[in-house]
Amino acid sequence: MGQDNLNSNIDDTNGNKNTTHIMYDPESILKKGVEFLQNINNKMDICVDANAPSTIVTIPDYFINYKTLAKRGCKIRFLTEITKENLAYCKEIMKVVDEFCHLDGIKGGIAVSEKEFMSTTRIIQKRLIIQCIYSDIEAVVEQGQYIFDSFWTNAIPALDRIKEIEKGVKREFIETIRNLAEIEKLLQVIFKHTVAEILIILSDNEDIYKQNIEYIIKLLTEFVSISDKIKIKLLIHRNAYTHHIVTKYLSEYLKAEKVEIHYLKDLFKTNLMLVISDKMVSIAIESKDKGQENVYAKALPFGLATYSNSEPTVSSLLAIFDNLWIQSASNS
CATH class of the missing domain: 3.30.870.10 (Endonuclease Chain A)
Incomplete structure (x- = not known):
């Protein structure tokens, strides 16, 4: 087991309890990540570094739920740094998401749904995440969405990046x-x-x-x-x-x-x-x-x-x- 999780509670304008968790236990983080995926109604935006695709594809609890989201018709926008090393994993993820883009230099990761936000500063290939922040506070979710949208605006289509890797095509800018x-x-x-x-x-x-x-x-x-x-x-x-x-x-x-x-x-x-x-x-x-x-x-x-x-x-x-x-x- 890792360190204890840290929690804070905030009442929203309707008196509902909203929470932010800082989590350090890999199993608890995995469980919360699965809950996050299962709570999605219509869409998820996710931005992760080059290590993450291998983690998502090789840990069944994650990838099975990605496939379930696709079957339910939920829209997924996926953003990562595509490299020679993670290309095979990226191609697997491309099969189950709606839009896939590349951006150089991403560190850690964030995921945003309609009402929830998760982030981590460190992802290790094919390993459970060891540190995570979760929140369903509206302002945090909105901020996470803004961060994702800012990155997405500067990204390029995944197929363009794949051509660069596989065919040596020079990127135009x-x-x-x-x-x-x-x-x-x-x-x-x-x-x-x-x-x-x-x-x-x-x-x-x-x-x-x-x-x-x-x-x-x-x-x-x-x-x-x-x-x-x-x-x-x-x-x-x-x-x-x-x-x-x-x-x-x-x-x-x-x-x-x-x-x-x-x-x-x-x-x-x-x-x-x-x-x-x-x-x-x-x-x-x-x-x-x-x-x-x-x-x-x-x-x-x-x-x-x-x-x-x-x-x-x-x-x-x-x-x-x-x-x-x-x-x-x-x-x-």
Whole structure:
């Protein structure tokens, strides 16, 4: 037997007793888990780490009740981290749940029904759970549902994750980033890991153009060596400052034919900085509006950024770049 269970009771607005239990005895936890499953009327949402699928499938009291829920027509949404090691167990669970999704990095687990909530901080493969919190207090159930829904929103379909594991398919993503430090870090990572080609368009916003081109040149000189085989194509606007900074910092790159520069025609206006790496990854960064001040005096003038390796997204941006590159050839 484990440690004693800890209980607390709260009266709801109707005078009914609601309880929260902290449980440490594996057999008691198993019994409460079975009761939880049997009490479900219409639906259960469950989010568990990568160790849990083996526990659910190999402990009959759990999996039999999952099958019973399916036969009763109860809706189950199941969320876990699918790995090579637990894939076979996940496929068994997929047969008895309505929706199954994958999310990286889940720790422990939570389960939420209409009126009850259970959670644990630790799950061991194929073993009974050794610590658990149970509650039927409405506020706790609502909070548990909110946590699950937040995770579910960021998850991907199980079949997509299974393709990644079994067929080596690369996962596509489109991320929206607002944090300036994250945007800077991503740009550094992109430049550092490019192996063949970087394509760049700079915003024509006069208030921030100087900062943008200085930052891009800093990234180029820091992460791209003249001896590298990487090619850089720059689409920028022609002015006195551009000529000065290109001559000062990029002359060696130009001599080595590492950098090609085309000057955008005045008719083309954009408030975006665009970077495409190896025709596989793109980041489009909005420039802050004129008159919009940064919190930090020396902060880069970056607003919202969209980062993606989605083939349709990158291909569309690449087509825009190529079209502008051709149009600007006579202007260079």
